[in-house]
Amino acid sequence: MIFQRKEKWFLNNYKGDASVLSGKMGISRTLARLLINRGCDTAEKAMEFLNPLNNELTDPFSLADMQRGAEILADALGDQQKILVVGDYDVDGIMSLYILCRGIMDCEPDADIDYMIPDRKQEGYGINISIVEKAASMGVDLIITCDNGTAAHNALQKARELGIQVVVTDHHEIQVKKDTNGLPIQDLPPALAVINPMRLDCTSSCKDLCGAAVAFKLVLALYTILGMNPESLQHLLQYVAVATICDISSMLGENRTLTAKGLQILNQTENTGLKALMEVNGISGKDIGTYAVGYILGPCFNAAGRLETAELAVRLLFCSETGEAESMARRLVQLNRERQAMTSEGSKLVFELIRAENLDQQGIIVAFLPQLHESVAGIVAGRVRDAFCSPSIVLTRGVEEVKGSGRSIEGYDMFQALTACKEQLTRYGGHAMAAGMSLQEEQIPPFIENICNTYSWPPDHGCCRISIDMILPFRSISEGLVREIQVMEPEGKGNPKPLFGLKEVAVFQVRRMGREGKVFRVAMIHEGTCMEGLLLGTREVQRFSDYITDHAGVQRMTELENGTGPLMMDIAYQLEMNTYQGREQINLIIKNYRIRSDSEPNTESRTASV
Template sequence: MSIWKVYAKKADFYEIGKKYNIDPVVARVIRNRDVIGETDIEMYLSNGQDCYKILHNPRTLLDMDKAVSIIKEKISSNSKIRIIGDYDIDGICSIYILYKALEKIGADVDYVIPHRIVDGYGINENLILQAKEDGIDTIITCDNGIAAIDQIAYGKKLGMTMIITDHHDIPYIEDNNEKIYLSSKADAIINPKQIECTYPFKVLCGAGVAFKLVQVLYEEYEIPDLELSELIEFAAIATIGDIVDLKDENRVIVKLGLNKIKNTKNLGLKALIDLCGIDMENISTYHIGFIIGPCLNASGRLDTANRALQMLLEKDEKKAYELAGDLKALNDERKDMTQKELLKGLDIVEKDSLNNDNVLVVYLPDCHESLAGIIAGRIREKYYKPTIVLTNAEEGVKGSGRSIDGYNMFEEINKCKDLLIKFGGHPMAAGMSLSEENVENFRKKLNDCANLSESDLTKVTWIDVAMPVDYVTMDLVKQLSVLEPFGKSNEKPIFADNNLIVKNAYLIGKNKNVLKITLENERGNIIEAISFRASQENLPVRGDKKSILYYPNINLYNGRTSLQFNIIEMSE
């Protein structure tokens, strides 16, 4: 069980509620998400319809005007442009956004997606040489390129124009405990994380950065905002799928993007949503993050991400359905493979006593390298420890890591860079390659460097409001919808109540793993609740007193609506 803590952030919740016509509980949740001041609150509560007026000025991104000027000159001179992206959901959507936009404004443009196994992550010398041989004048990267110092230099040596659009952390070296940030010789670099960049929002995904570039290009070519709306749904999909912070303009992009997806004109996306059995009218961040996103990612994991992009670009409905069906089948195969390797990984942690380590490094030599990140995330969830899964690759060993709050994986791995061939990533996730002989040394050094206490390795669940269950009404539940869409840094709120008496409890569902429970509070109010984390061994007993963490919903059954409380955690 996690440690429960209640937010204690201060504001005049009643005044905020009155001003914006929301319940003080909703106002408190908004404050807990660090949304402060009229401008931020209005952006947070906006319905997304006027998002282009709300979004930050893209021209404040460092090198934006320079990149746009170069692209305009290349278009006017009929120079060939190639987009090089990444093979994950963010890379696929980034390429789609740039390709469709550049095509619309008259560019001679094509794209290349690196193959996960053959090419590895990001732009490389072979891709650059191939572009040169294909008569390409200009390369634009998306969702990669910021760390490609030598590769960009190679492109410049060949006389090519190189433009980077990326969102990853800026690479650096340490000298006397001082970080010295590195930069390539690209003709223009658009990345809000650059130290000199004054753009006010630093955590766009790769497709978000690409969308910003398109905003300015469309403005230059006098293309109306309405045309942007055909692309924002893909910026939204990438924002959700790449798990960047769902706050500020990311949240606005996702709001408008989800609204657009409900009426999408993209045949491939529409087919995939249909084949996955999703109700288009009620599509949410959950559907994108856990159903659509994995299908798009499966192409890059097990085959080539070109299949996903071809589906999104397809103009024939029948062919779009065929391609969507292929992606769904690939994802089903990926899920089976993941489960088998996950069980092996958990077994290794237990049998090899790796669970005594504070940082788990699990070597699964036969695992498909594309599954390492997923499995690392699952193992991290079980043990709540930073986890890296390593697999055998064509050249040496490759790995992917997932971190926990308080452990900056990118910086910690940087301390071990002498054992690595290549690495990159974020505070919460990273990728690396190394020789097999360094696997054990890498594990030991990571743990030797780790400064993690017992409290760091105990998950904390933050309670938004300690709210008695009888305060909840249908109207409040409906008001909570203004907090959507939910995601990283804008999580679904958690409420708490205690001293609830168990009146009845039993297991339902095909696998008897869903708890249906009736609870009564001290004032005699009775509620119906449900929990998806249950077993016969921990079945509550009638008369027990329980504390619960919950989120309220409206349940519709046989035409009748009622309040239902989803239990997130319950005291033992």
């Protein structure tokens, strides 16, 4: 049985007149309401949002230490110094590393440059003393970190002692300490330049950049200092887009512009490795958007660092031979399948543990699964977070100590919570919504006690907030409308895919489709208009079946499968165009549902209850 999470439904009701915006923009009231819900309540804001390809990127030199970092890199190239780029094993770290290496090599083809990525299992996250010592033995003059380095005080101090210059490019939270007057200050690592938008003294408006975007900004700054044409770097935006999507960065402002421009390039990519990965995944020639990147391509890159080393993913991006690229792409796809199986098994085990020990009653869910492969701990923690709508941490036994990954909810800063528990931790890092940690096994009990004490239980603890953009009757759905709202893409954090709601829908039949029954076709009628909705994936099909059985009885579910309904329900759904057998059609994807008797009254200042 699939766990049934608690939900509270809210109808977004942001201030703004959709009729006025619709008239000024020449768009539908539906699109106008969606824009207002995302903060675009004037024609000027809406135009900027709807035309990200026309928006200029912000000045890279607005980032603190960018001038210094770019000058150090330019001097290193001019003096033919040996440069080492140190990345990370996730998608953002891989793309950051490639952007820096490719950008530097395009700038100076004879550059003496190499790269390293720490082994997830043997070394853990980020640059470490071992990497610094290897760099010294290689004769490295300059280390550039990407997507890491902010918390690597010991490693960077070692680099300083060995006479190696270091430039940090990162985007993770910065630990805070107190100065001699007891005032909080950020604890920056001992590097010549620390380029991180999270710095308090950083005047850039772009606080939500991923690591790859920061790396791209450094290359832009380098080209500017050297008097080279920055337009020649446009091809690197496709890698920024992949990282921004996969790192679940905000999809507003600068990130929206970077992603839109990058996706346009990605759809016409000349990168042999990327083309091979698209081909092997069966999406070559199709429109590559946020879904394809986030759920198809991205997991393949991540799988390399999770199960083997990220070296394979990096080599794929550098590969120029088609046959070799296809072989590497197939290996990445196979690794991702193995990762999926491990995740499914790990999720099953963690949910069993949570139920057996009532771990969901302690505010923050902290589960210790010694046998779980540490590379999937973060994914499993995310599933726990989504199921229980609670901050979640999954711990597992690593090579030398316990490793853990945490995933949070809006309003709870996971990084700050770990900072409050740093006495129990040997290492930690991350940001508000996701973090990693290491600790000795005997520290698990005090760690759990301390981190649970950091959590203030809100009144709706454990209830997932379902934010519906607007009520949209079936009769209002048209192909033209679905195509119109596609301009909301690229979608993601801060700009979720539009979610529509409808009350008192008569569901009169559900049918399993496909060879493995992974799709439910749901026949519905509302105010005389019939529509078919889809529930996609084995878990969603099972969740729906369990929900109806639990709330209406086995007989009712049988009646629905036999087409002898109806059952009155509320639904929340998304719309998309789909091509099937050469014909385009509207897909109505059911995301949430409830039998009318299950609804609860909710109120909030900027939202109305549904």
